[in-house]
Amino acid sequence: MTMMQExxxxxxxxxxxxxAVGVIIGGAFGKIVDSLVADVIMPPISKLFGxxxxxxxxxxLNGQPNGLSLVEAKKLGAVLAYGNFATILLNFIILxxxxxxxxxxxxxxxxxxxxRDAAAAAAEPPAPIPEDIVLLREIRDSLKK
Numbered sequence: 093m094t095m096m097q098e099x100x101x102x103x104x105x106x107x108x109x110x111x112a113v114g115v116i117i118g119g120a121f122g123k124i125v126d127s128l129v130a131d132v133i134m135p136p137i138s139k140l141f142g143x144x145x146x147x148x149x150x151x152x153l154n155g156q157p158n159g160l161s162l163v164e165a166k167k168l169g170a171v172l173a174y175g176n177f178a179t180i181l182l183n184f185i186i187l188x189x190x191x192x193x194x195x196x197x198x199x200x201x202x203x204x205x206x207x208r209d210a211a212a213a214a215a216e217p218p219a220p221i222p223e224d225i226v227l228l229r230e231i232r233d234s235l236k237k
Contacts, residue, residue, distance in 0.1 A: 125187045134179060149175025 102108065130147070138146045148162040154169025165171045 121190075122183075122187060125183055125190070129179060129183045129186060133182065145175075147176045147179045149173075149178075 134146050141149075150162050150165055151172040151174065152158070152165055152169075153171055156165045156168045156171065160168070162171065162173060162176065166173075
């Protein structure tokens, strides 16, 4: 088997395709969460902190003058961009919480399906024993006697 055939067989397995779909959807979902944080959650927080963009809060480490934007301050030297870090951390917490809830719901749905399958299997009468097995048992019992 050539390497290309092996790769094709590997790539066409369900797990690889499922992983690819998950990564693509995860990337798109990450953008939605970024927008939620940047456009919905952070503006009220920014208003509480004086109306500035919270993501641009920083501490100058190279003696930059106060009042510069984060981009300008970075051009002049190192800064501790704690506001941007807090925004990204909030993005992560929201994304992790939503993914946790999705996995939790999937597990509940799977467990519910397993319970239904077990109940259906318990409710079914046992399958009748095939006739050849019955005959073989009768022969065995006759031979024992």
